[in-house]
Amino acid sequence: MTKNILLAVSIGIIIGHFFVPIEFSNYIELFITISLSFVLFLVGIDLGINRSIFKGMKKHGLIIIMIPIGVILGTLFGGVLSSIILKMPLNKGLSVSAGFGWYSLSGIILTKLDSAKLGTIAFLSNVFRELLTFITIPFIAKYLNDYSVIAPAGATAMDTTLPLVSKYTSPEVVVMSFFSGALLSTLVPFLVPFFYSLF
Secondary structure, eight states: OHHHHHHHHHHHHHHHHHTSOGGGHHHHHHHHHHHHHHHHHHHHHHHHHOTHHHHHGGGGTTHHHHHHHHHHHHHHHHHHHHHHHHTOOHHHHHHHHTTTTOHHHHHHHHHHHTOHHHHHHHHHHHHHHHHHHHHHHHHHHHHSOGGGGHHHHGGGGGTTTHHHHHHHSOHHHHHHHHHHHHHHHHHHHHHHHHHHTOO
């Protein structure tokens, strides 16, 4: 699966660079939305078929909340560490990391709050997070545990990386992944400007 994803992205880059007119970029987001909606529809059917999943969620109790909290704390720690290493102001490092993988929104927010440079940093760091998630999910599921695959996905755990979570884990983990991604996505528009305004 990982090889197929990397191959698809590589072929897409080549075709996009050499064969597709620039005007086509206006429609790409629409096609992505339609394709992603269809994939999520199929994931939803898979979840719906397994009717016992939601009943079994009660036994996990606080785990369903602890997972996104852990992702938030780990991501913000990464933002602090990056700020120190790159000698970037702490508020900027935290605000970039608070995008949680939602590259389009965090990039736009920080471009408006600060500059195109910081917006681009947020965009690229969150794009790379998503790409690394695609590459690492199979290995994390194999060598760590199913729940650990939710962490690198961040906000994308509810959409773009959810099909991979579904493939390599259980339907129960998919529900937790969706919940975590939804919560993080909800927090992004609040936490990015909040951390930027600090200090």
